[in-house]
Amino acid sequence: MKNSIRLSSKDMINAYLLFFVIHSAQVGVGIQGFQRIIYQDAKHDAWISVLVAGLATHIVAFCMIKTLEVYGSNDLYGIQQDIFGIWIGNFLNALYVVYCFIAFFSVLRNYIEVIQAWIFPNLGTWFLSATLLLIIIYAFTGGLRVVVGVSFFSVILALWIFPMLIFPMKFSSSEALFPILETNLSSIFKGAQSMTFTIIGFEILNVIYPFIKEKKKVKKYVHLGLLATTIIYLSVMMVSITYYSEGKLLKTIWATLTLFSFISFPFMERFEFVAVCFWMLIILPNLCLYLWAAYRGTIRLVKISGTKFVWIFSLLIFIGTLIVQTRTQINSINTHFGQIAFYIVFIYPIFLFMITMLKKKITSRKG
Amino acid sequence: MKKYNFYLMLLFLSSLLSGCVETNILDKIGLTTIVGYDLGTEEKMEITAVIREVNPEFQSNVEIITTENDTSKGNRMKANRQLSKKITVGQMRVILFGEKLAKENLHYYIDLNLENANVSNGLYMAVVEDETAPLLNYEYKNIDDIGQHIFRLLEQNISQEYMISPTLHETAHDFYSIGRDIAMPIIKRNEEHIEMSGIALFKGGTMVSSLPVKDSFYVKLVRDSFNSGFFETNLKEEEMPPGLLKKPSSEIPIVFDAIRSKRELKLIDASTPEFDLNLKLKARVLEIYPDVNLGDPELVKKLEKTISKNLANEISRVIAHAQEVESDIFGFGEKYRSKVRNSELTKEKWHEMYKNMKVNVNIDFIILRNGVFE
Numbered sequence: 001m002k003n004s005i006r007l008s009s010k011d012m013i014n015a016y017l018l019f020f021v022i023h024s025a026q027v028g029v030g031i032q033g034f035q036r037i038i039y040q041d042a043k044h045d046a047w048i049s050v051l052v053a054g055l056a057t058h059i060v061a062f063c064m065i066k067t068l069e070v071y072g073s074n075d076l077y078g079i080q081q082d083i084f085g086i087w088i089g090n091f092l093n094a095l096y097v098v099y100c101f102i103a104f105f106s107v108l109r110n111y112i113e114v115i116q117a118w119i120f121p122n123l124g125t126w127f128l129s130a131t132l133l134l135i136i137i138y139a140f141t142g143g144l145r146v147v148v149g150v151s152f153f154s155v156i157l158a159l160w161i162f163p164m165l166i167f168p169m170k171f172s173s174s175e176a177l178f179p180i181l182e183t184n185l186s187s188i189f190k191g192a193q194s195m196t197f198t199i200i201g202f203e204i205l206n207v208i209y210p211f212i213k214e215k216k217k218v219k220k221y222v223h224l225g226l227l228a229t230t231i232i233y234l235s236v237m238m239v240s241i242t243y244y245s246e247g248k249l250l251k252t253i254w255a256t257l258t259l260f261s262f263i264s265f266p267f268m269e270r271f272e273f274v275a276v277c278f279w280m281l282i283i284l285p286n287l288c289l290y291l292w293a294a295y296r297g298t299i300r301l302v303k304i305s306g307t308k309f310v311w312i313f314s315l316l317i318f319i320g321t322l323i324v325q326t327r328t329q330i331n332s333i334n335t336h337f338g339q340i341a342f343y344i345v346f347i348y349p350i351f352l353f354m355i356t357m358l359k360k361k362i363t364s365r366k367g
Numbered sequence: 368m369k370k371y372n373f374y375l376m377l378l379f380l381s382s383l384l385s386g387c388v389e390t391n392i393l394d395k396i397g398l399t400t401i402v403g404y405d406l407g408t409e410e411k412m413e414i415t416a417v418i419r420e421v422n423p424e425f426q427s428n429v430e431i432i433t434t435e436n437d438t439s440k441g442n443r444m445k446a447n448r449q450l451s452k453k454i455t456v457g458q459m460r461v462i463l464f465g466e467k468l469a470k471e472n473l474h475y476y477i478d479l480n481l482e483n484a485n486v487s488n489g490l491y492m493a494v495v496e497d498e499t500a501p502l503l504n505y506e507y508k509n510i511d512d513i514g515q516h517i518f519r520l521l522e523q524n525i526s527q528e529y530m531i532s533p534t535l536h537e538t539a540h541d542f543y544s545i546g547r548d549i550a551m552p553i554i555k556r557n558e559e560h561i562e563m564s565g566i567a568l569f570k571g572g573t574m575v576s577s578l579p580v581k582d583s584f585y586v587k588l589v590r591d592s593f594n595s596g597f598f599e600t601n602l603k604e605e606e607m608p609p610g611l612l613k614k615p616s617s618e619i620p621i622v623f624d625a626i627r628s629k630r631e632l633k634l635i636d637a638s639t640p641e642f643d644l645n646l647k648l649k650a651r652v653l654e655i656y657p658d659v660n661l662g663d664p665e666l667v668k669k670l671e672k673t674i675s676k677n678l679a680n681e682i683s684r685v686i687a688h689a690q691e692v693e694s695d696i697f698g699f700g701e702k703y704r705s706k707v708r709n710s711e712l713t714k715e716k717w718h719e720m721y722k723n724m725k726v727n728v729n730i731d732f733i734i735l736r737n738g739v740f741e
Contacts (some may be wrong), residue, residue: 117484118484119484127384131381131384134374134377134378134381135378137374138371138374138375138377138378141371141374142371171536171537171540173698173701175701175702175705176701176705177705178705178706179705179706179707179708182708182709243540244540244543245540245541245542245543245544245545245547246543246544246545247542247543247544247545248539248540248542248543248544251481251543252481258488261484261487261488261489262487262488262489262534262536264487264489269457269458269487270457270487
């Protein structure tokens, strides 16, 4: 098929790195405080919502891979141009670039909000956003292989945070989880839908697919990455439900960080301050990957060099972070973005998959 | 490579910017270690803060400041006006409440400390008999730093499980839980010392009653499983089986330690509600008076039974007291909620049911050993 991407093997990455890319693209700012949002809907069955959402990611990823396999070596932008034609396809591509832009923005703004709320209330937004953007620009100009390297190290270096969940477990009681399935199914599904903002990121697969060396192994590593994310979310959710009481969880904005606020070592009084700062490493791949995905889409629309693109993109983000100042604004962006992302990440790929299959059938019959 | 040099340079330079953020230099701040809240006489609250000032040249200095204002932060500002150093709360270890304040409502004060990210969730909370200000302002002969002293006092008793654990997290957990109420230690000044004198029972955010400090063992037994601890009880004559004693005596004091307990709570009837509380205790006899022959297995069995009965009576008494004041510090309500489907329990509803709750206490006490000399 047309528009497929030809790459020399030196620009490509090994399939096993996809595990790190998918996983690090999913885990970001959402995990810091997703508990109360899910809990509002699904109550103490919130962990079932997490499982349902995890399962949904596997199904969607399956559809994505099937769609991509039809085209051999092409990304979402090329597929859309092929299926919907240049005009509608490019319109959809532009939408997808905007989606990446908003995703990038919301991750960055949420993280800045966390820093300001926890550690430096007086530090200007512009300062944090400028410094973070500089790092991201630096990583981006290194190309995809650097971005993937950032993902890899982000996962490896953040591994030690996960066992920290043992400390709050000392104060949890499993009674909080019972009776299982007391909440009705529709609330559980609603809770799963609220997981969108936290669990998205794996749609990066749509863009990165042509860059994978061994296409056959993609499936395995994507699903492993998704599984790892689901396990982490599930354990965080389980610990949170058992550690907090009903009313307290609903009132705790960043429940994961508050979980850590109990931990103190002789050499470190307040662990969560370290966790908040360390989180930068966790969101870095999020940002880099969305930026990169936006770039891949933009070059299909206009001729632009990477450096030029990244400066324009960063400038727009920078201005954006200055405009959005208050918690209420950030929250409303999160909610709206979550709703839109639900359709873009969960519904649209299945729709696209069906159209692709249909088209494949028609063209093969003609041939 | 030249292409990246520019970015590298920028990155390096921006790392220097970290010096521009807010700094808290130890010499220039006052570390608040204890805050005591009281009802104010004119304004809403009176706050007594124990502030430790670190001086590089001299010995550290402890300042105690009492201010009155409508808000907590207003109080902090007032205190700041009296100090040469900036007040910070990151090292706060204990929050104390005056009894009068606790008898009104602590909701506001719990939320206040949860909201502030600088306040650790692991700090302890306690009620002070009467008011906090006199307790903190008193000049104790042997206590240099009252902040550290009260913290250590609570910490060592809690870690050895002599006292229930009242961290901010647990207090807030119980406050926001449907089926559980807050319990906190009570401390008071006793001449030149500070001592723990009891346990405060809360209904919602209001202190409704207290239990003597001796009962903290029973409260702990019913609340959680036990891993260490140390306990003394008096066996009454009427509870004793005949033949246990060589010489009849009206009371036998007995002391155990190295107690391990396993708590099992079962809801057997949801309508009353009725619970079965099964406790399995294993302990070592440390002291018993007068002499009881522990070499005889028959007698040991009898003694175990007597102790079980004694414990069951005491526990029932403590639960009955808590029921009377409608304070579920043991978390029976949580059990009820987790067992009854669609109960739609609320705190008020549970307090109504709690009054009529029945608990059957079954205790299985095992004497593991006594000392090295029989």
